[in-house]
Amino acid sequence: MSDQPRRPAKPYRRPKKDPVRILAFEALRAVDERDAYANLVLPPLLRKAREGGDFDARDAALATELVYGTLRRQGTYDAVVAACVDRPLREVDPPVLDVLNLGAHQLLGTRIPTHAAVSATVELARVVLGDGRAKFVNAVLRKIAQDDLDGWLERVAPPYDEDPEDHLAVVHSHPRWVVSALWDSLGGGRAGIEELLRADNERPEVTLVARPGRATTTELLDEEAAVTGRWSPYAVRLAEGGEPGAITAVAQGRAGVQDEGSQLVALALAAAPVEGPDRMWLDGCAGPGGKAALLGALAAERGAVLLASEKQPHRAGLVAKALAGNPGPYQVVTADGTRPPWRPGSFDRVLVDVPCTGLGALRRRPEARWRRRPEDLDGFAPLQRGLLRTALESVRVGGVVGYATCSPHLAETRAVVSDLLKQFPDTDLIDARPLLPGVPDLGEGPDVQLWPHLHGTDAMYLALIRRTG
Numbered sequence: 022m023s024d025q026p027r028r029p030a031k032p033y034r035r036p037k038k039d040p041v042r043i044l045a046f047e048a049l050r051a052v053d054e055r056d057a058y059a060n061l062v063l064p065p066l067l068r069k070a071r072e073g074g075d076f077d078a079r080d081a082a083l084a085t086e087l088v089y090g091t092l093r094r095q096g097t098y099d100a101v102v103a104a105c106v107d108r109p110l111r112e113v114d115p116p117v118l119d120v121l122n123l124g125a126h127q128l129l130g131t132r133i134p135t136h137a138a139v140s141a142t143v144e145l146a147r148v149v150l151g152d153g154r155a156k157f158v159n160a161v162l163r164k165i166a167q168d169d170l171d172g173w174l175e176r177v178a179p180p181y182d183e184d185p186e187d188h189l190a191v192v193h194s195h196p197r198w199v200v201s202a203l204w205d206s207l208g209g210g211r212a213g214i215e216e217l218l219r220a221d222n223e224r225p226e227v228t229l230v231a232r233p234g235r236a237t238t239t240e241l242l243d244e245e246a247a248v249t250g251r252w253s254p255y256a257v258r259l260a261e262g263g264e265p266g267a268i269t270a271v272a273q274g275r276a277g278v279q280d281e282g283s284q285l286v287a288l289a290l291a292a293a294p295v296e297g298p299d300r301m302w303l304d305g306c307a308g309p310g311g312k313a314a315l316l317g318a319l320a321a322e323r324g325a326v327l328l329a330s331e332k333q334p335h336r337a338g339l340v341a342k343a344l345a346g347n348p349g350p351y352q353v354v355t356a357d358g359t360r361p362p363w364r365p366g367s368f369d370r371v372l373v374d375v376p377c378t379g380l381g382a383l384r385r386r387p388e389a390r391w392r393r394r395p396e397d398l399d400g401f402a403p404l405q406r407g408l409l410r411t412a413l414e415s416v417r418v419g420g421v422v423g424y425a426t427c428s429p430h431l432a433e434t435r436a437v438v439s440d441l442l443k444q445f446p447d448t449d450l451i452d453a454r455p456l457l458p459g460v461p462d463l464g465e466g467p468d469v470q471l472w473p474h475l476h477g478t479d480a481m482y483l484a485l486i487r488r489t490g
Contacts, residue, residue, distance in 0.1 A: 036147035036155075040075040042123065045087040046149055049119045052092065052388050059088055059388060091119075091126045093222045093387040096194040097170075098125040100177040105164040117154055120146050124162045129170040139166060185211070193218035198395050199380060206429040206470065213474075220473035225384040227259040228281050229271065230311070233318040234348040236275035244268055251477055252460045253284040255315070274346055279311040280382075282471045282478030283374075286425045287312045289456040289469070290372050291319045293485050296419030303368040304329045305358045305412055306375055308336025310343030313353075316372065321349025328363070330356045359407040366417040373412045375405045375437075377428040381480030384473055398432045405433060409441045413448065413488065421451065422486045427479055429470055434482040438468065447490035453483050 044066050051057045063085065070076040076084075091098070102121050103110045110118070124142035127133045133141075139162045146155035168176070178191035186204070190197040195218055204214045228250065231238045241247055241257040250256020256279075259265070270276035302320045307313040307329035317327040329344060329351065331337040337355040344351050356362050358373065378397055379389050405426070412422045426433050442448055452467040454460075462475045468484040 036152075037144045038148055039141055039145060040070060041080050041084045042087065042141060042145045043148065044070055044084050045091070045123060046116075046119060046145060048084075048088045049091060049123070050116060053115055053119065056392065058386055059092060060385060063088055086131065087123060087126060089224065089387060090130050091122050092391075094126060094130055094194045095122060095387075095391060096196065097174070097177075097191060098122040098129070098194075100191050101125055101129070101165060101173045102161065104173075104177050105161045114154075117146075117150060117158065120150060120158055121161055124158065125165055128162065128166050129173065135166050139163065181211070189214065189218060194222060195383075195390055196393075199383075199390055199393070202380065202430050206431050206434070207472070216474040217472060221383045221390075222387075223384060223473075225280075225473075225479075226477075227262055227265055227278060228284075229257045229259065229265065229268070229276050230279040230284050230315060231255045231257065231270070231276050232314055233322060235318060235346065236270040240270055241268070241276060250281050250284075252457065253281050253288060255288075256281045256284055274314075274343065277311055277314060277343065279315070280385075280479045280481075282381075282476065282481035283311055283427075284315060285457055285460065285471065285478070286374065286423065286481055286483050287315045287319070287372065289453055289483060289485065290370055290421065290423035291316065292456045293370070293421040293423070293451055293453075293487075295369050295421055295487075297369070297417075299323060299369050300325050301368045301370075302327045303363075303371045303412075303415060305361075305371060305373040305415070306408060307331045307340045307353070308333060310336075310340035312372060312374060313340050314343040314347070317344050317347040317349065317351045320351075321347060324349070325369070327351040328368075329353045330358055330361070332357050359404070359411055361411055361415060363415065365414045368416050369420045370423075371412045371416045371420070372423045372425065373408045374425040374427070375401075375408045375433075377401055377405065377426040377433045378430060379427055381427040381429055381471075381482070384479070398430065401433065402437070405437045406440060409437060410444070413441060413445050413486065416488050418447075418488050418490055420488055422488070424484045424486065426482045429472070429480040429482060434470070434484075435468065438484045438486070442486070445488075447488060449487050449489055451485040451487055453485045456485070 048062050051062045067081050127138035143155050143159045146158040174192055179187050181188040186197050186200050189200045207213055229241055231241055238257050246261040248258050248260050265271045265278050302325050304313045308331040313329040320327045329340050331340050334355050341353045378393050383390050409424050416422050450467045453469045454463045454466045463469050471478045471481045
């Protein structure tokens with residue numbers, strides 16, 4: 022037996038708690054476990070952290086980048102992690118995979134130094150996963166750190182010439198079926214679809230709307246880093262982000278946060294020529310109220326009345342809040358748009374911005390790309406057709422219906438419109454392009470598809486239909 026003295030055991034070191042990365046991990050877990058949306062989960066977490074004194078503006082910016090960056094590039098990071106583990110990815114516990122993807126984003130998608138990204142993520146793993154699984158995280162991250170993003174993409178993405186859609190899916194972090202659907206709708210070659218997929222992975226600017234008769238763009242342009250909108254006369258962009266709720270006009274409801282594509286849809290419907298009176302307007306799917314508030318203000322300028330209908334009571338409440346203080350008469354009702362309480366032919370203008378897969382807003386809700394499935398299209402199809410059918414029944418002869426979706430998928434756009442026009446032969450499509458003055462690249466018409474990479478908006482679709490008999 023050796024008489025050498027035993028080396029004393031290394032004292033246990035408690036893991037360092039990093040509030041920024043812990044918050045980012047909590048947000049990712051909420052998205053995964055509860056099917057929550059990051060844009061709804063993150064703000065209250067950040068507010069609570071700021072109130073607790075743990076966070077400053079830089080911390081909040083880093084936490085936001087970690088959450089959204091990880092979600093946007095999740096598909097790419099999954100492929101990289103899969104190449105660095107000795108088991109199928111489905112056998113890696115979801116919380117462990119969230120930590121690994123957070124680390125991968127810091128290593129491959131930010132300027133955080135390699136040693137800092139690895140050590141901070143391992144410390145996070147010790148706090149939220151335990152020391153045992155933290156060793157696994159450490160080993161995987163050290164493998165990831167051996168190459169940069171371009172190097173990893175060469176290794177994990179199939180060559181474009183062999184499988185274009187799968188190549189784009191891995192490189193630009195979209196499910197293959199979404200790549201295929203977007204490409205079908207966009208048309209063209211490789212350059213256009215790559216520009217679109219890249220735009221989906223960029224952080225969108227915050228866009229405000231100055232509601233006519235209640236606020237002006239001049240007032241909003243007084244805000245720091247505010248610049249004019251690209252296309253809508255009521256739009257102002259916050260080029261450096263910021264907190265819209267801190268702006269007086271937004272807090273008072275005289276202005277709101279509204280993507281410029283959404284504004285253009287409402288403006289085009291309001292500008293479409295109608296034959297005869299122009300007194301009654303309907304927003305048949307009004308929640309959460311952005312388009313209704315803009316339509317209500319435009320209607321008020323012409324002495325028209327807006328009826329805003331929303332099936333879900335809590336969303337109807339949001340519509341009522343958005344319309345509060347509208348300068349003209351309006352009414353908000355909680356009603357099923359496929360079984361309306363109003364009489365046929367009651368309205369001069371009708372807008373239905375129908376529920377859809379949301380593939381046009383992947384910049385704002387990046388997790389939706391992983392949550393949606395092709396079979397979701399079948400679930401939305403009857404509702405979309407039912408709402409457009411009711412809209413066409415609700416408008417009088419000579420009036421106009423606007424059918425809108427925040428999805429460019431052909432099954433949710435032209436297929437729906439084409440089917441309903443066959444059922445309503447006494448209708449004509451109006452060329453919507455002249456009603457979006459100054460907006461380029463609107464295609465062959467008569468309907469309009471907006472694109473993030475071409476217009477800087479969500480991928481909103483609009484068809485304008487007139488009842489002729």
